[in-house]
Amino acid sequence: MNLQLAEDGRLRHLLTLDGLPRAIITQILDTAESFMDVGEREVKKVPLLRGKSIFNLFFEPSTRTRTTFEIAAKRLSADVVNLNIATSSQTKGEAILDTVDNLAAMHADMFIVRHAQSGAAHFIARHVAPHISVVNAGDGRHAHPTQGLLDMFTIRRYKGEFHNLTVAIVGDVLHSRVARSQIHALTTLGVPEVRVIGPKTLLPAGVEQMGVRAFHDMEAGLAGCDVVIMLRLQNERMKGARLPSAQEYFKFFGLTPEKLALAKPDAIVMHPGPMNRGVEIASEVADGPQSVILPQVTYGIAVRMAVMAMLAGGATA
Amino acid sequence: MHASLPDANTLIARLADAIAPTLTPDTLIVGIHTGGVWVAERLHALLQCTKPLGTLDISFYRDDFSRIGLHPQVKPSNLPFDLEGRAILLVDDVLHTGRTVRAAMNELFDYGRPASIRLAVLVDRGGHELPIRPDFAGLTIAVPDHQNINLSRLDDGHLTLTLA
Numbered sequence: 001m002n003l004q005l006a007e008d009g010r011l012r013h014l015l016t017l018d019g020l021p022r023a024i025i026t027q028i029l030d031t032a033e034s035f036m037d038v039g040e041r042e043v044k045k046v047p048l049l050r051g052k053s054i055f056n057l058f059f060e061p062s063t064r065t066r067t068t069f070e071i072a073a074k075r076l077s078a079d080v081v082n083l084n085i086a087t088s089s090q091t092k093g094e095a096i097l098d099t100v101d102n103l104a105a106m107h108a109d110m111f112i113v114r115h116a117q118s119g120a121a122h123f124i125a126r127h128v129a130p131h132i133s134v135v136n137a138g139d140g141r142h143a144h145p146t147q148g149l150l151d152m153f154t155i156r157r158y159k160g161e162f163h164n165l166t167v168a169i170v171g172d173v174l175h176s177r178v179a180r181s182q183i184h185a186l187t188t189l190g191v192p193e194v195r196v197i198g199p200k201t202l203l204p205a206g207v208e209q210m211g212v213r214a215f216h217d218m219e220a221g222l223a224g225c226d227v228v229i230m231l232r233l234q235n236e237r238m239k240g241a242r243l244p245s246a247q248e249y250f251k252f253f254g255l256t257p258e259k260l261a262l263a264k265p266d267a268i269v270m271h272p273g274p275m276n277r278g279v280e281i282a283s284e285v286a287d288g289p290q291s292v293i294l295p296q297v298t299y300g301i302a303v304r305m306a307v308m309a310m311l312a313g314g315a316t317a
Numbered sequence: 318m319h320a321s322l323p324d325a326n327t328l329i330a331r332l333a334d335a336i337a338p339t340l341t342p343d344t345l346i347v348g349i350h351t352g353g354v355w356v357a358e359r360l361h362a363l364l365q366c367t368k369p370l371g372t373l374d375i376s377f378y379r380d381d382f383s384r385i386g387l388h389p390q391v392k393p394s395n396l397p398f399d400l401e402g403r404a405i406l407l408v409d410d411v412l413h414t415g416r417t418v419r420a421a422m423n424e425l426f427d428y429g430r431p432a433s434i435r436l437a438v439l440v441d442r443g444g445h446e447l448p449i450r451p452d453f454a455g456l457t458i459a460v461p462d463h464q465n466i467n468l469s470r471l472d473d474g475h476l477t478l479t480l481a
Contacts, residue, residue: 010386034374034391043427046377050386309377313386 004124011310013125013134016143017184025188029153031306032299038075039301049078049312052109053215056082057099057124058137061114064273064297065147066136069112072304078110078312085234100124108132110311120175124241133311147272148181150303152189154296155227158268162186167238168195168263169212171231171253171280172202178272179231180210187211197221201242218252218259225263229270230255233280246279256282260290268292325468325476328439328455329356333363335453336406336437340364345406347371349421350392352410352468355476356439360408371396378420388393394424401429410468412438415449440478 004020006012011024038046054073058066066082073080085099100111108191110133118140125134138144152162159165167186173179173196186194187210194212196203207214215221222228233249243249260269269281269291277283286293345368348357354372360374361370376391407421419434425431437453460466460480467479 031387031391034376034393037393041427042429045427047423048377048382133332309387313382 003122011307013121013136014145014307014311015134015136016119017145017148017181017188020145020184020188022188022190024154024187025149028149028303028306028310029156031310032302033151035075035302035305035309036299038305039298044073044263045077047077048309049073049076052078052312053107054078054080054110054112054308055103055108056080056112056137057085057103057114058083059085059096059113059120060138061086062114062138064300066107066112068297068300069135069137069146069304070302073308075301076305076308076312078308090094096120096124097127097151100127102131104129111306112137114138116140117286135307138177141175141180143181144177144303145181145270146300146307147178148185148305150296150300151178151229151233151272152185153181153299153303154270154292155268157295157299158292159226162177162189162191165191165226166193166195167191167227167229168197168215168221168225169229169231170197170218170221170255172233173198173207173231174202174204175234176231179229182229183210183212195225196222199243199249214280218255219262222259225267227268227270228255228260228263229272230275230281232272232274233252233276235276246276250279250282254278254280254282255285257284257288260285260288266290273297322466322480325439325478328478329359330363331477332356332437332439332453333360336360337364339435340366340406341404342409343369344368344406345371345398345400346399346406347373347396347421347425348407349407349409349417350374352439353408353468355468356410356437357408359476360406360437363393367402369397371398371400373421373424374386375417375420375424378424380416380420385408396425396428399407399429400425400431402432405431406437408437410439411466412436412449412451412454413444415445415447418449419447439468442464 002012004015056066060228070080112135114137115125120139121136136145169179195215196207196212198216205216271293275281334450346357346361346366348354372395374392374394435452438451439455441451441454441457465481470476
């Protein structure tokens with residue numbers, strides 16, 4: 001049973017892009033397109049989710065993702081409550097489902113969940129009453145579906161189509177929920193060549209089974225790419241002895257203007273943020289003409305509006 | 318089945334004739350997707366309006382959203398002008414319950430505060446559920462609740478009204 005879809009095929013929760021039908025992904029992207037102009041209006045709001053209560057449940061800290069979910073919900077006229085649970089009840093030992101039950105008793109309509117444990121959003125989605133929707137805003141190493149969707153939206157805006165693209169995802173694929181969501185979305189949307197580039201210690205064993213080609217050097221991996229997606233290198237990986245040093249990582253896998261020149265001349269550079277300048281990406285590239293890193297943030301709002309509107313509309317009450 | 322409905326183009330011409338004497342040079346024409354835009358395009362040409370044509374998709378303002386959800390093909394609203402203090406001529410194909418017009422007015426006010434809004438429809442079929450009446454109607458006809466009047470556009474751009 002697919003927990004994400006209602007019996008009539010409508011989106012009920014958004015937990016992962018793995019197995020999400022192409023038609024639904026396309027519908028989310030199309031809907032996001034029509035939300036793009038709301039941010040330009042005199043009144044930056046539409047009344048779709050008026051009277052709905054959306055709870056941002058962040059068990060793990062985040063600034064950008066939480067903020068863009070909050071703005072998206074407010075542009076849809078929902079009431080938003082932000083809970084940074086890492087600093088509240090959890091430290092008092094409250095179980096996660098007790099937290100959820102308490103918020104449901106306050107008449108929540110939707111939970112946006114970020115948690116360090118893979119599967120946390122699924123766990124909550126299985127537990128909640130039928131009228132409540134759950135959006136996974138990042139769970140452990142598993143998935144970050146709205147990030148994957150906003151990346152697809154960005155690619156479609158700049159490249160138009162998916163069927164003729166070569167896309168490279170560079171860096172710490174092993175620990176990246178963003179990379180997993182991107183790979184599922186890219187393959188579902190029919191991108192013929194998806195590459196992952198990184199040191200052997202940071203690519204998952206058997207990654208080819210996800211339908212991608214693995215490269216261990218940038219020269220071969222970037223050749224002919226239309227889209228280059230850089231991943232954040234988390235500092236704790238250095239301590240975990242997977243890498244010798246940030247300097248050495250930058251030398252081999254950091255995106256510099258010279259390495260970017262190996263991709264197509266009109267290639268775009270993406271990064272989910274936050275960036276480590278001088279570790280996975282050089283400032284000249286991050287701030288350069290091929291970077292679409294800031295548009296990604298703007299598009300993230302429209303995409304999250306689309307997801308929330310699709311979840312809240314016609315809900316089986 | 319009704320004997321036959323009048324030709325849509327004849328009705329649009331009649332509508333244009335009625336509107337013409339009341340049209341001020343700064344009037345902005347706004348059509349409601351999808352049929353209203355087709356009628357608005359014709360009126361815009363017949364009335365030789367020099368201002369750009371506006372279009373509204375009221376999907377984000379519908380009052381039945383929580384029951385039926387979002388229409389999968391929402392078209393972006395396009396109002397290429399500042400409507401603050403302007404006279405608006407709002408155009409739709411068929412006026413029935415008035416809920417679409419209610420939603421359209423709410424959306425217009427999110428873009429600014431127009432000086433006035435007047436409503437032109439190709440057909441007023443009755444069955445109003447809100448205090449909304451057209452200022453101009455090409456045809457006024459009482460259609461029973463179980464029947465629908467539809468405006469469709471053929472590949473050659475020809476507009477036709479059907480009753481089913």
